[in-house]
Amino acid sequence: MNTNRSQRKKVKVLVIEDNDDHWTLMEKAMANSFTEAVPVRVASADEALMLLEDWLLEEWEMPKLILQDLYLPDNKDGLSFVRRFKSMPVTCNRIPIVMLSSSSIHADITEAYQLGVSSYALKPTDFxxxxxxxxxxxFYWLETVTLPTTHYSL
Incomplete structure (x- = not known):
């Protein structure tokens, strides 16, 4: 797809990150290289679930992608979010989750995929x-894959 970046549609991205330093790096990097993203950051799984429940009432507000830290502050919180998210209505629970973590522990990666995350990526160590x-x-989420169309309920 050879679309001019300035002509691409903006996409809402929900970012669940409890570390302010990581968020600062992420926000700057997104502004530099994922310019179509309109990030909405929350610092906890509970905040994310409340926001998603609010957006269920206004489905057009749903994000196209969720970037989620695994350790919120520990992996039980991150994995619990995925479980609870996957039990939400279909209009919400099909949003792809990209799990971002500093953990390369096999059990963390395996459990995240078993619960239904779309991708698991290690957090970079520098800007x-x-x-x-x-x-x-x-490139992957906006130009390579085709996501299902959101159907709004009336």
């Missing part, structure tokens, strides 16, 4: 790594 990650995410 250039974040730029690369968001370039890759933008």
């Amino acid at each position: 250039q790594g974040w730029i690369t990650l968001f370039n890759d995410l933008r």
Whole structure:
């Protein structure tokens, strides 16, 4: 797809990240390399679920992608979010989740996929790594895959 970046549609991205330093890096990197994203950040799984429940009433507000930290502050919170999210109505629970984590522990990765995350990526260790990650995410989620159309209930 050879679409001019300035002509691409903006997409809402829900970011669930409890670490302010990571969020600062993510926000700057997204502004640099995932310019179509309109990030909405929350710092906890509970905040994310409340926001998603509100958006269920206004389905056009639903994000196209969720970027979620696994450790919120521990992996039980991140995995609990995925379980609870997947039990939400279909208009919501099909939104792809990209799990971002510093953990390369096999059990964390396996459980995240078993619960239904779409992708699991290790958090970069420097700003250039974040730029690369968001370039890759933008290319994959906006140009490579085709996501189902959202159907609004009346």
